[in-house]
Amino acid sequence: MNLLEFLKIALGSFSTNKLRSTLSLLGIIIGVASVITMVSIGTGAQVQVTNQIGAMGSNLITVSPGFIRGGGGRISQDIADVFTLEMAKAIENLSPNIKHVVPTSTTMGLAVYGGNNVRVQISGVTPAYQEVINHYPLIGRYIREEDVSNSEKVAVLGSEVALDLFGSENPVGKTMRLVIGGRTLSVKVVGVMEPKGQVLMANYDNRIYVPVTMLLNRGLNSRYVDGYSIMAASRDVAKAVVEEVQAFMTRMLGDPDRFRVMSQDTILEAVSQATSTMTLMLGAIASISLLVGGIGIMNIMLVTVSERTREIGIRKAVGAKRQHILIQFLLESMLLAVIGGILGLGLGWGGGYWISKALSWPFSISVPAVIIAIGFSAGVGLFFGIYPALQAASLDPVVALRYE
Amino acid sequence: MSTGDKVFVADRISKVYTMGDVKVHALRDISFSIESGEYAAIMGPSGSGKSTLMHIMGCLDRPTSGSLYLRGKDVSSLTDGELAEIRNAEIGFVFQNFNLLPNISILENVELPMVYAGVPPKERRERAVRALEMVGLGSRLHHKPSEVSGGQRQRASIARAVVNRPAIVLADEPTGNLDSATGAEIMELFDELNAKGNTIILVTHEREVAEHASRIIHILDGEIARMEIRKTNGRGTTQWEAVEV
Numbered sequence: 001m002n003l004l005e006f007l008k009i010a011l012g013s014f015s016t017n018k019l020r021s022t023l024s025l026l027g028i029i030i031g032v033a034s035v036i037t038m039v040s041i042g043t044g045a046q047v048q049v050t051n052q053i054g055a056m057g058s059n060l061i062t063v064s065p066g067f068i069r070g071g072g073g074r075i076s077q078d079i080a081d082v083f084t085l086e087m088a089k090a091i092e093n094l095s096p097n098i099k100h101v102v103p104t105s106t107t108m109g110l111a112v113y114g115g116n117n118v119r120v121q122i123s124g125v126t127p128a129y130q131e132v133i134n135h136y137p138l139i140g141r142y143i144r145e146e147d148v149s150n151s152e153k154v155a156v157l158g159s160e161v162a163l164d165l166f167g168s169e170n171p172v173g174k175t176m177r178l179v180i181g182g183r184t185l186s187v188k189v190v191g192v193m194e195p196k197g198q199v200l201m202a203n204y205d206n207r208i209y210v211p212v213t214m215l216l217n218r219g220l221n222s223r224y225v226d227g228y229s230i231m232a233a234s235r236d237v238a239k240a241v242v243e244e245v246q247a248f249m250t251r252m253l254g255d256p257d258r259f260r261v262m263s264q265d266t267i268l269e270a271v272s273q274a275t276s277t278m279t280l281m282l283g284a285i286a287s288i289s290l291l292v293g294g295i296g297i298m299n300i301m302l303v304t305v306s307e308r309t310r311e312i313g314i315r316k317a318v319g320a321k322r323q324h325i326l327i328q329f330l331l332e333s334m335l336l337a338v339i340g341g342i343l344g345l346g347l348g349w350g351g352g353y354w355i356s357k358a359l360s361w362p363f364s365i366s367v368p369a370v371i372i373a374i375g376f377s378a379g380v381g382l383f384f385g386i387y388p389a390l391q392a393a394s395l396d397p398v399v400a401l402r403y404e
Numbered sequence: 405m406s407t408g409d410k411v412f413v414a415d416r417i418s419k420v421y422t423m424g425d426v427k428v429h430a431l432r433d434i435s436f437s438i439e440s441g442e443y444a445a446i447m448g449p450s451g452s453g454k455s456t457l458m459h460i461m462g463c464l465d466r467p468t469s470g471s472l473y474l475r476g477k478d479v480s481s482l483t484d485g486e487l488a489e490i491r492n493a494e495i496g497f498v499f500q501n502f503n504l505l506p507n508i509s510i511l512e513n514v515e516l517p518m519v520y521a522g523v524p525p526k527e528r529r530e531r532a533v534r535a536l537e538m539v540g541l542g543s544r545l546h547h548k549p550s551e552v553s554g555g556q557r558q559r560a561s562i563a564r565a566v567v568n569r570p571a572i573v574l575a576d577e578p579t580g581n582l583d584s585a586t587g588a589e590i591m592e593l594f595d596e597l598n599a600k601g602n603t604i605i606l607v608t609h610e611r612e613v614a615e616h617a618s619r620i621i622h623i624l625d626g627e628i629a630r631m632e633i634r635k636t637n638g639r640g641t642t643q644w645e646a647v648e649v
């Protein structure tokens with residue numbers, strides 16, 4: 001007797017028990033569908049976050065102040081007086097692996113034009129910053145070298161700021177006022193940035209870029225910037241750059257605790273660890289429903305066995321052996337599980353696609369997840385089918401025939 | 405003991421059912437033998453142990469004690485798998501309530517023993533059709549059992565019993581659920597089978613049915629009460645003569 005014969009018997013018994021087969025299919029369908037949906041949401045979130053970190057810039061390394069722990073009556077605070085413009089130049093000349101070093105200084109302020117005013121983030125930067133964070137002007141121009149060397153009072157507006165202040169007017173060439181910590185500066189708008197949107201926590205469109213020297217000299221009256229944004233020559237050398245910068249700054253400042261050097265990959269690693277933990281957890285929760293589906297199959301198969309006791313008796317009476325009955329019932333439960341698994345896969349695929357569209361996340365389904373889901377449901381069918389099938393196979397023919 | 409060319413030799417077979425504290429002795433030390441090609445009938449009141457005996461001879465059940473020899477071989481020494489093979493190839497069993505699978509066609513029901521025998525599908529179909537034609541059901545091949553009459557169902561189950569060409573056919577009240585005219589038609593099939601050389605053993609409550617056989621074994625309370633053998637005298641009339649148990 002070959003497998004095809006058993007398959008024919010199994011399919012025959014499905015068609016005579018359509019409702020029951022459908023119900024037990026449903027358990028597996030829901031189980032597999034929820035595993036696939038959850039895992040695809042999880043991996044979609046992971047891709048989304050990874051994309052966003054990538055959107056922060058290319059091969060970006062940030063240097064930020066260290067942190068003094070509170071103690072002995074002092075409250076904890078960021079170390080402010082560390083990063084000078086000269087040091088930025090020195091770091092840039094450290095190695096060919098370093099493409100750009102942009103000293104950045106950020107403060108909150110008020111932008112005023114005509115009767116409108118809006119609270120904005122004012123970022124003092126150098127021309128290389130547009131390349132470092134991969135964000136370019138849409139109209140007009142960006143900050144130039146001579147703007148930086150002359151502390152020129154020019155500004156490039158984020159797209160939201162431009163819209164809020166100027167409405168439908170073209171801001172380029174207009175003069176507006178910036179209020180920074182009590183001082184008022186008249187600055188000339190030289191460009192408007194392309195919209196970039198919200199990336200992780202930061203809104204790039206609610207910013208105004210000005211020459212870093214202008215912000216330090218005319219606005220903040222300070223010698224120090226907040227930190228540096230460094231662009232490594234390539235992703236591969238980013239790690240080496242982190243070490244070089246770390247070593248150099250330790251030499252210059254004497255204390256490695258006064259600053260922090262972080263690469264995009266470091267952040268990426270931490271975040272993707274968190275999201276894959278989330279994916280795993282979602283998958284595990286969904287697997288419980290798959291397990292419940294398996295128990296459903298077992299339940300149905302047990303009912304089937306007791307309902308079909310007479311059939312088993314007849315088959316044995318005409319010469320079916322133990323293993324014939326065992327294979328027949330095992331195949332039925334595995335077939336149920338695999339058919340349910342395939343249908344559930346389709347449903348989960350659709351569900352995952354729909355949800356990620358609704359959240360405007362990238363849709364991602366992994367081939368291993370599909371293989372695991374189908375394999376797992378076959379395993380569920382096998383595992384939960386074994387006990388009922390053994391029960392069926394071990395029935396005594398005469399007892400089965402006398403069964404009413 | 406000598407088993408010769410006997411098909412069955414029952415040697416002090418007992419069957420005891422234990423239900424809680426109660427022991428039911430369905431068969432008590434029964435001994436008899438059946439010759440090859442014999443046509444035997446078993447009679448007895450309800451509950452006397454006829455079906456129990458038939459199930460043991462049909463290798464569907466095992467005795468509690470004693471031995472059953474099938475062509476000299478002690479059946480109790482065989483494994484479940486070997487018994488299944490005997491049920492498949494050597495013994496055809498016909499039940500009072502037909503015991504056809506309700507969800508498949510009559511043709512597929514008749515194919516069933518050949519499925520488990522591993523006969524290839526094409527040959528299987530041909531043989532099943534031939535067996536059904538032999539019992540007069542050539543026009544009902546694709547009907548479900550519920551779509552034909554009781555007599556036709558019993559014909560189908562006889563076709564199933566003989567399709568693997570077993571030498572022995574056992575029938576437990578094959579006419580019990582049929583009216584007497586239909587029963588008579590069914591009995592003709594058994595007569596034909598016996599004429600072809602099959603060993604036939606059937607259980608019945610009806611004297612008329614039992615008289616198709618050449619020997620009648622009477623069972624009472626799990627024991628053989630008496631036996632009768634058919635004698636045909638010179639003028640062609642038949643008489644039934646009691647013999648020693």
Ligand SMILES: Nc1ncnc2c1ncn2[C@@H]1O[C@H](COP(=O)(O)OP(=O)(O)OP(=O)(O)O)[C@@H](O)[C@H]1O
Nearest residue numbers: 421423428429430449450451452453454455456457
């Ligand atoms: N599985 C069982 N458990 C307990 N007792 C049983 C079982 N099967 C049969 N018996 C008992 O064994 C005895 C013989 O039963 P059996 O079915 O062989 O009788 P029978 O001669 O075939 O009767 P009938 O003419 O009604 O078919 C009966 O008393 C019956 O109650």
Ligand SMILES: [Mg+2]
Nearest residue numbers: 454455456576
């Ligand atoms: Mg009976």
